[in-house]
Amino acid sequence: MKFLPLILANLSRKKIRTILTIGSFAVALFLFAFLAAIKSAFNRGSEIAGADRLVINNRVSMILPLPLSYRDQIAHIPGVHAVTHYNWFGGTYKNPRNFFPQYPIDVENQPLVMPELKVPAEQWQAFARDRQGAIVGAATAKRFGWKVGDHIPIMNSSIDSKGPWEFNLDGIYHSDHVGGNETAFWFQWDYFEERVPQRVKGNVGWYVLKLEAPDDAVRVAKTIDNLFANSSFETKTETESAFAASMAKQFGNIEFLIITIGSVVFFTLLLVTGNTMAISVRERIGEIAVFKAIGFTDRSILFFILGEALALSIAGSTLGILCAAAAIPAMGAGLNGLLPRLVLSSSLMLMGMGFAIVVGIASGLLPALGAMRLRVVKALREV
Amino acid sequence: MVCVDESMIGNALICVRDLDKQYQRGGEEINVLQGLNLNVAQGEFVAFMGPSGSGKTTLLNLLGGLDLPSKGSITVAGDEVTHMSRRRLAAWRARHVGFIFQMYNLIPVLTAFQNVELPLLLTSFSKAERREHVEAALLLVGLSDRLGHYPRQLSGGQEQRVAIARAIVSDPTFLLCDEATGDLDRKNADEIMNLIERLVKEYGKTVLLVTHDPVVAARADVTLYLEKGALVGATAADMVAS
Numbered sequence: 076m077k078f079l080p081l082i083l084a085n086l087s088r089k090k091i092r093t094i095l096t097i098g099s100f101a102v103a104l105f106l107f108a109f110l111a112a113i114k115s116a117f118n119r120g121s122e123i124a125g126a127d128r129l130v131i132n133n134r135v136s137m138i139l140p141l142p143l144s145y146r147d148q149i150a151h152i153p154g155v156h157a158v159t160h161y162n163w164f165g166g167t168y169k170n171p172r173n174f175f176p177q178y179p180i181d182v183e184n185q186p187l188v189m190p191e192l193k194v195p196a197e198q199w200q201a202f203a204r205d206r207q208g209a210i211v212g213a214a215t216a217k218r219f220g221w222k223v224g225d226h227i228p229i230m231n232s233s234i235d236s237k238g239p240w241e242f243n244l245d246g247i248y249h250s251d252h253v254g255g256n257e258t259a260f261w262f263q264w265d266y267f268e269e270r271v272p273q274r275v276k277g278n279v280g281w282y283v284l285k286l287e288a289p290d291d292a293v294r295v296a297k298t299i300d301n302l303f304a305n306s307s308f309e310t311k312t313e314t315e316s317a318f319a320a321s322m323a324k325q326f327g328n329i330e331f332l333i334i335t336i337g338s339v340v341f342f343t344l345l346l347v348t349g350n351t352m353a354i355s356v357r358e359r360i361g362e363i364a365v366f367k368a369i370g371f372t373d374r375s376i377l378f379f380i381l382g383e384a385l386a387l388s389i390a391g392s393t394l395g396i397l398c399a400a401a402a403i404p405a406m407g408a409g410l411n412g413l414l415p416r417l418v419l420s421s422s423l424m425l426m427g428m429g430f431a432i433v434v435g436i437a438s439g440l441l442p443a444l445g446a447m448r449l450r451v452v453k454a455l456r457e458v
Numbered sequence: 459m460v461c462v463d464e465s466m467i468g469n470a471l472i473c474v475r476d477l478d479k480q481y482q483r484g485g486e487e488i489n490v491l492q493g494l495n496l497n498v499a500q501g502e503f504v505a506f507m508g509p510s511g512s513g514k515t516t517l518l519n520l521l522g523g524l525d526l527p528s529k530g531s532i533t534v535a536g537d538e539v540t541h542m543s544r545r546r547l548a549a550w551r552a553r554h555v556g557f558i559f560q561m562y563n564l565i566p567v568l569t570a571f572q573n574v575e576l577p578l579l580l581t582s583f584s585k586a587e588r589r590e591h592v593e594a595a596l597l598l599v600g601l602s603d604r605l606g607h608y609p610r611q612l613s614g615g616q617e618q619r620v621a622i623a624r625a626i627v628s629d630p631t632f633l634l635c636d637e638a639t640g641d642l643d644r645k646n647a648d649e650i651m652n653l654i655e656r657l658v659k660e661y662g663k664t665v666l667l668v669t670h671d672p673v674v675a676a677r678a679d680v681t682l683y684l685e686k687g688a689l690v691g692a693t694a695a696d697m698v699a700s
Binding site: 077078080081084085087088361362365366367368369370371372373374451452455 | 519522524525544545548549550551552553555557559563565566567568572576577579580585624
């Protein structure tokens with residue numbers, strides 16, 4: 076610790092250079108944290124998907140419907156605990172930019188299939204009794220400042236032109252999972268079915284079922300797909316995590332993109348910081364010689380230079396992570412529900428700090444080795 | 459007293475034997491020092507003079523363990539310096555040698571206090587002990603009111619006094635001064651020489667000083683003249699007269 080003032084004093088030598096270098100680390104770490112949070116949001120569906128849940132879509136395309144009549148047939152398959160269904164509603168609130176996912180749901184089976192999405196019992200009972208009732212995720216409720224008892228009009232001109240769909244907000248759900256999706260808006264299937272045009276009636280978007288035992292997944296999936304094989308609406312049944320992963324892939328190879336951008340950023344940072352450290356060491360060759368003349372060992376000189384690089388990387392990465400932690404929730408809110416909540420987990424922060432520290436040490440290594448090998452007599456001659 | 463033969467080996471603090479130093483420059487071998495012998499007793503003040511390229515600074519670098527000889531040996535207070543590893547040599551310098559350079563060579567981002575404290579960071583002294591030693595050293599050089607000043611806030615003479623404080627703070631066995639007054643005006647040079655003389659006379663320090671200035675050399679107990687890497691005895695008075 077007694078050498079810390081020396082390291083800090085050296086960093087204060089060229090303040091603008093130090094600030095710019097710290098800024099480089101901060102920007103890189105901010106970008107890393109943001110990209111990592113987006114990647115995590117894309118993957119979260121598969122990470123927190125229930126191992127005991129299957130998703131059933133139309134085999135041709137997930138945007139094509141399945142008959143509601145499949146529900147009872149699926150429910151009777153041995154190993155199926157409960158089955159529910161969803162439709163993509165696609166409405167907006169007040170303004171077309173106020174987008175969030177809305178689904179008509181099967182009130183009876185929803186809690187059995189999605190037990191991790193918690194709604195207080197009295198709110199759920201009120202919802203079940205209210206034909207125009209709705210339950211909304213906590214994030215969306217917070218976004219629009221909704222509270223239980225509010226009347227919420229949702230516009231959807233693609234389904235009908237009868238004006239807004241009116242809902243009564245009966246409850247708010249929370250997810251048991253950290254970062255779980257709390258943006259959805261649920262309403263009663265009966266209300267949906269009653270109002271949609273004839274061409275839409277009797278069709279659901281997809282089914283989700285809960286298994287009695289996760290080990291049964293393959294058998295049940297095969298049974299379902301075989302049951303509806305050669306029908307007008309063949310099914311494709313997969314685990315919820317596989318479904319979530321395939322949804323994420325609809326956006327392209329996000330992981331590859333993020334890793335590529337992150338690698339380029341860190342490599343550039345390595346070059347920039349390495350150059351800065353090299354210049355910084357070259358400027359004080361004479362001082363390093365004096366340190367050695369006084370009795371500082373080659374190794375202690377090596378550690379001083381590495382210590383400076385490390386201090387720069389820690390300061391910059393901490394700043395970047397703090398900025399990211401402050402900005403990411405706001406940036407996530409700006410996505411308007413396009414992605415699940417952006418979460419900067421502590422493991423992501425630690426990983427970012429780790430990368431920055433490795434880059435810091437690597438950038439200081441060559442100049443530090445040069446300083447370590449410096450011959451005092453030669454360096455003093457250059458003072 | 460200083461002698462250039464082997465008559466004083468038993469009492470010598472610094473004992474140099476058959477010292478050779480060669481450099482390679484552009485494929486050519488240059489003999490900077492040749493067969494040099496020297497004994498310096500504890501508490502002596504020795505000046506080295508000679509034309510540029512005569513080997514004065516090289517000799518000082520060898521005595522201070524900053525460079526290794528091509529041949530011969532240097533023994534200081536019983537330690538054979540010439541065969542030490544770089545690491546041991548660094549520790550030996552920290553313990554035995556105080557350097558005073560022509561250009562002061564203070565660290566510009568450190569205060570006078572921090573500059574003087576540097577050698578003590580290599581010791582096991584506590585923070586309070588280091589402070590005590592630094593304050594004593596700066597008091598001795600007359601700069602106890604400049605502890606928090608940076609080198610840029612000091613005059614040349616004051617900077618050199620801080621450098622002297624840094625050289626003596628760890629109570630080294632001997633001081634090596636390379637043109638310590640070379641960058642100062644006469645008045646400041648005299649003040650620095652007074653200080654160095656005081657270190658010799660009052661504190662019993664052994665000082666080896668390289669200079670081009672005969673007036674400065676005249677302050678030493680003995681002046682040795684180097685030419686083409688060979689040592690020639692001469693008195694300071696002779697230098698001034700010549």
